[in-house]
Amino acid sequence: MQHAYTQNKPFNQFVHVNELKGDHLINILTKQKIYLGTGTVKKEKEMRQILLAVVAILFQTALMAQNYVPADSISQVNFKIKNFGINVGGSFRGLQGTILFDPSNLATSRFEVQVDAASVNTGIDMRDEHLRREEYFDVKNYPHIKFISTRITPSTKSGWLFIFGNLTLKNVTREISFPFKANRIGEDYVFEGEFKLNRRDFGVGGGSMVMGDNVTISMAVHAKKQ
Numbered sequence: 001m002q003h004a005y006t007q008n009k010p011f012n013q014f015v016h017v018n019e020l021k022g023d024h025l026i027n028i029l030t031k032q033k034i035y036l037g038t039g040t041v042k043k044e045k046e047m048r049q050i051l052l053a054v055v056a057i058l059f060q061t062a063l064m065a066q067n068y069v070p071a072d073s074i075s076q077v078n079f080k081i082k083n084f085g086i087n088v089g090g091s092f093r094g095l096q097g098t099i100l101f102d103p104s105n106l107a108t109s110r111f112e113v114q115v116d117a118a119s120v121n122t123g124i125d126m127r128d129e130h131l132r133r134e135e136y137f138d139v140k141n142y143p144h145i146k147f148i149s150t151r152i153t154p155s156t157k158s159g160w161l162f163i164f165g166n167l168t169l170k171n172v173t174r175e176i177s178f179p180f181k182a183n184r185i186g187e188d189y190v191f192e193g194e195f196k197l198n199r200r201d202f203g204v205g206g207g208s209m210v211m212g213d214n215v216t217i218s219m220a221v222h223a224k225k226q
Helices: 022-031 044-063 125-131
Strands: 003-006 034-036 066-070 076-083 086-092 096-101 110-116 144-154 161-169 172-185 188-198 214-225
Touching: 096 188, 096 214
Parallel strands: none
Antiparallel strands: 003 034, 066 096, 066 214, 076 086, 076 214, 096 110, 110 144, 144 161, 161 172, 172 188, 188 214
16 A cells, blocks of 8 residues: 655655545645655646546546446336227336446436347237237337437426437337436336327338327336436
């Protein structure tokens, strides 16, 4: 362990460099005559600039959002669409990705998640196999449905935030935005939100006249702290 010490009487002792923090560290190392190992620090101005940069980096690191990982087994990604005028519901599994989140510093928060398109489940095997075909999700060529956030902002509604980002489905990427809630559970979060999209925008379902165009996606993503 390297030590810093000074010749001045009040500081005539060894001090661990990592015990000195912030302005206290800067003042001691720039106002006293300091030795680091066998080298003498002579240029106080340069030392102050270096230390300020180090402190800034440490401060920035402390402000970084916490890292979370979505837990697929206890999360839900559901959809609802009309088929022959009747609401049909389904879900996706295989949720994975990374989430950086700090409610007090939304600028550093970011979501990058995806689900497996082949996991589509409407409760009827024959229909699910049909949805995996080329004219629908084309899971052979496009196995994942991805979302990457671009920014998160406060919402006008108490307890809610607003997220903007890019949704990629069948190699088509479109910007979406929707409100969501971040519910703290111990060290984890559950993110809840809902949005609508037009399936035709992503080339899903072709020109089907029996399937509705608008799809409602609802999510409850349980994210575990890393």
